[in-house]
Amino acid sequence: xxxxxxxxxxxxxxxxxxxxxxxxxxxxxxxxxxxxxxxxxxxxxxxxxxxxxxxxxxxxxxxxxxxxxxxxxxxxxxxxxxxxxxxxxxxxxxxxxxxxxxxxxxxxxxxxxxxxxxxxxxxxxxxxxxxxxxxxxxxxxxxxxxxxxxxxxxxxxxxxxxxxxxxxxxxxxxxxxxxxxxxxxxxxxxxxxxxxxx
Numbered sequence: 001x002x003x004x005x006x007x008x009x010x011x012x013x014x015x016x017x018x019x020x021x022x023x024x025x026x027x028x029x030x031x032x033x034x035x036x037x038x039x040x041x042x043x044x045x046x047x048x049x050x051x052x053x054x055x056x057x058x059x060x061x062x063x064x065x066x067x068x069x070x071x072x073x074x075x076x077x078x079x080x081x082x083x084x085x086x087x088x089x090x091x092x093x094x095x096x097x098x099x100x101x102x103x104x105x106x107x108x109x110x111x112x113x114x115x116x117x118x119x120x121x122x123x124x125x126x127x128x129x130x131x132x133x134x135x136x137x138x139x140x141x142x143x144x145x146x147x148x149x150x151x152x153x154x155x156x157x158x159x160x161x162x163x164x165x166x167x168x169x170x171x172x173x174x175x176x177x178x179x180x181x182x183x184x185x186x187x188x189x190x191x192x193x194x195x196x197x198x
Contacts, residue, residue: 001137003130003191010039024049029166040192046167052084054162056107058140061155062147064106065139067113071100080112110136127191134189141187149180 006021012035015026023035029047036042050058059065069077074097085092085108097109105113114133144152156179160172167175175182 001134001187001189003134003189004036004040005126005130005191005193007126008193010035013038029164046165046171048163048165048167050163052111053088056084056111057162058159059105059107059110059136061158062140062143064104065110065136065143066102066104067110067135067139069097069100069103069105069113073113073115074099074103076115077105077109077112080115081108084108084112130191134191138187138189141183144183152180152183 004020006019008020009017010020010023012018012023012026012031015022015031020032020035023032029049033044033047037044078092078096081092081095085095088108095106095108097103097105103109114129114136144155147155153176156176165172
């Protein structure tokens with residue numbers, strides 16, 4: 001699982017040199033895939049994409065995640081919840097994170113955790129954000145590992161309408177059927193650029 005930092009400059013096909021996240025804003029998944037392939041020589045078979053709301057729903061489908069949250073991060077999560085809950089017609093104070101420590105987060109809270117600003121050293125930058133995003137995805141995989149095969153397949157089927165992707169029906173059927181074995185793969189995480197190479 002590798003994060004490509006959104007502020008990397010890349011040559012976007014038929015657009016020119018822009019920040020990497022511009023590729024998705026201009027042409028969605030297909031343009032981002034071709035940008036990564038042409039700039040980083042990475043072959044990508046398929047893509048899947050979610051927005052904040054869909055990500056929150058996916059996290060809720062596995063019952064939330066348990067993460068180490070600082071007191072300052074709890075404050076930022078709560079600021080995010082004010083806006084997110086307002087958009088959903090919910091009372092934000094019902095979802096506030098009380099303080100620091102290992103904390104069980106629901107979907108909206110976990111998305112709020114994947115924020116820009118924290119008290120973790122230089123993690124107020126995109127380095128911290130992508131680290132927290134990977135942390136959440138690893139937790140999702142670990143939660144999925146605890147599900148029996150029938151429940152896991154039901155969760156995957158409920159996730160599919162929340163995801164934009166370019167996976168053909170035959171491949172998708174095979175992936176879903178093999179989900180119980182894929183879920184047990186070792187997870188390695190990284191980010192581009194590597195330390196000292198930017």
